[in-house]
Amino acid sequence: MFDPGPFRTLLLPLSWPYQLAVVLRNRHYDRNPAISRRAGVPVISIGNITVGGTGKTPLVVQVVRGLRELGRRPAILTRGYGRRAGGQADEVLVFRDELGPEQAVVVNPDRHAGALEAVSAHGADCLVLDDGMQHRRLHRDLELVLVDALDPWGGGHLLPAGRLREPLAELKRADVFIITRANQVPPEALHGLIEQLKQHADREVWCADIEARGLRQVAGGTLALEDLAYRAIQPVSGLGNPVTFERLAGQVAGHTLKPLRYPDHHPYGSSDADDIVSRAGDAGADLVLTTLKDWVKLAPLWPAEGLPLAALEVELAIRRRDETLVRRLVDLLAGG
Numbered sequence: 001m002f003d004p005g006p007f008r009t010l011l012l013p014l015s016w017p018y019q020l021a022v023v024l025r026n027r028h029y030d031r032n033p034a035i036s037r038r039a040g041v042p043v044i045s046i047g048n049i050t051v052g053g054t055g056k057t058p059l060v061v062q063v064v065r066g067l068r069e070l071g072r073r074p075a076i077l078t079r080g081y082g083r084r085a086g087g088q089a090d091e092v093l094v095f096r097d098e099l100g101p102e103q104a105v106v107v108n109p110d111r112h113a114g115a116l117e118a119v120s121a122h123g124a125d126c127l128v129l130d131d132g133m134q135h136r137r138l139h140r141d142l143e144l145v146l147v148d149a150l151d152p153w154g155g156g157h158l159l160p161a162g163r164l165r166e167p168l169a170e171l172k173r174a175d176v177f178i179i180t181r182a183n184q185v186p187p188e189a190l191h192g193l194i195e196q197l198k199q200h201a202d203r204e205v206w207c208a209d210i211e212a213r214g215l216r217q218v219a220g221g222t223l224a225l226e227d228l229a230y231r232a233i234q235p236v237s238g239l240g241n242p243v244t245f246e247r248l249a250g251q252v253a254g255h256t257l258k259p260l261r262y263p264d265h266h267p268y269g270s271s272d273a274d275d276i277v278s279r280a281g282d283a284g285a286d287l288v289l290t291t292l293k294d295w296v297k298l299a300p301l302w303p304a305e306g307l308p309l310a311a312l313e314v315e316l317a318i319r320r321r322d323e324t325l326v327r328r329l330v331d332l333l334a335g336g
Contacts, residue, residue, distance in 0.1 A: 011161040019158045022166050029136045036139040039115035042126045042332050045140040047133025049171060050154035050163045052240035052264075054146040055180035055210060057091050057293070058316045060130050061098045063144075066326050067126060072333060075104035075124035077114045077138075079131065090265055091130060093296040111138040126333060133173070134165055142332050145174035149185045150243060152193055171200040176328070180316060181244055183209035206324070208316040212248050216292065216311040218299045223287075223310060228252045233289045234280035234307075235259040236298075238266030245291050248312060257283045268297045277306035 029036060044063060048054045060076060067074040080089040088096075088107075095105050104122035108114030111129060115138055118124040129138065133145060154163025171177075177197050182190055194205050215225055223231075232255040237245050242261055250256045260276060262268075276298075280288050288309045290298060295311030302309045318325060 008155070008157065008161045012157065015158045015161040018160070019167065022158070026136070026166070026170060036136055037112045038139045039112070039119060039127055041115075041119055041124060042142075043115070043129055043138060043140040044127070044142045044144065044329070044332070045129040045132035045135075046144045046146070047129075047131050048146045048148070049133065049166055049168070050148065050151075051159065051165060052148070052151075052154070052163055053244075054148045055208070055316050056131055056146055057094055058314060059144070059146065059178070059180075059208075060091075060128055061095065062316060063128055063325070063329070064095075064099055064103065066329055067128070067333075070326070070329065070333065073104075073123055073125045075106055075118035075122050075127055077106050077108070077111050077118060077127055077129050077132070079109045079111070079135075080107035090293045090297070094292055097292070097296055111135045142328065143173055143175045144178060145171065145176070146178050146180050147193070147197065148241070149179050149181045149190060149193060151241070152179075152196075168200055171197065174201055174203050177201075177203055177205045178316075178318070179205065179207045181210050182207035182319070183211075184244065184247060207319045209319065210244055210248065210314055211317050212252055212312055213315045214313040216295055216299075216313060217308060218302050218310075219304060219306065219308050221308070223308070225252060228287070228289070229254045231255070231287045232257065232285050233287045234276070234283060234285035236262070236276055236280075236288055236290045236294065238262035238264060238268070238294050239291060240264040245312065245314075248314065249289055252312070253289070257285055262294075266294075268294070268301060270301050273298055273301040273303060273306070277303060280307055 046056050046059050064074050076095055078091055092105055092107060104118055104124055106114040106118045115127055118127055156162055158164045197205055215223055217223055231253060233253040234257045235246050235249045246259050276288060288307050290311055292311045292313060
């Protein structure tokens with residue numbers, strides 16, 4: 001992702017008209033709540049206030065699994081950001097891979113239209129809105145807002161001078177804050193972030209750790225997560241924020257080479273796969289390790305004779321008991 005740091009002073013004036021537009025739009029919705037259209041079934045929004053990864057995709061998967069365990073028929077609504085012509089967006093590929101082809105995933109930038117389709121065509125009785133905080137046209141019944149412990153406020157400025165999508169005052173719309181990557185900052189920094197959130201909105205704050213839970217692999221046999229302790233791995237990713245993945249890779253691997261970084265949502269081709277194999281081999285790697293978002297695109301392209309390719313599966317481990325999230329979902333759905 002583009003780092004505005006060196007150009008922040010030059011970009012700051014461009015943030016002012018963006019901020020004005022955002023403030024006016026939010027004021028319009030605040031004063032006219034009826035213009036947020038209902039879907040006829042409960043809607044759970046999972047989003048954030050900055051651009052870049054905060055762990056939304058793992059949480060969407062976790063919430064959908066919890067809803068299915070409750071006997072519900074959830075559908076995922078996503079805008080399909082980063083989708084190539086004739087292809088699917090990264091998140092959609094991950095949802096299909098993690099939740100199975102039977103899981104209803106509706107891709108439509110107009111989330112209300114997507115919601116109506118999910119209910120009518122897929123029989124959904126509840127909806128999970130992926131990256132939905134800023135899409136206020138669709139009414140939501142529960143707003144989960146994720147905050148990245150490593151970089152919560154994206155430089156403290158709105159786009160394009162920083163990574164904030166909205167002023168921090170808009171955190172008031174959250175029902176629950178979930179601080180992700182909580183295990184990657186010192187306890188005092190985490191406590192300070194919780195206090196900052198409480199100043200903006202007195203809501204529940206949950207802390208969630210990013211943890212490695214397993215591997216996906218193509219070529220070279222079967223590996224367990226603990227086997228990486230004896231491997232020299234080449235990390236590869238195309239993420240807005242690759243730091244967490246690279247840290248986890250360093251924790252589970254015996255030896256980690258200098259990471260290969262591609263742009264966020266990079267559309268890999270066969271030449272990319274061949275180049276990764278060549279560069280990793282030259283560096284002395286015996287395994288290429290990537291993220292699940294990258295794996296779903298790289299695995300079909302991976303050369304049969306190349307180094308093994310594995311994806312590090314991660315999960316958001318909420319520090320409160322798992323029943324907490326399920327209880328909130330039960331309360332929400334009781335009338336649905």
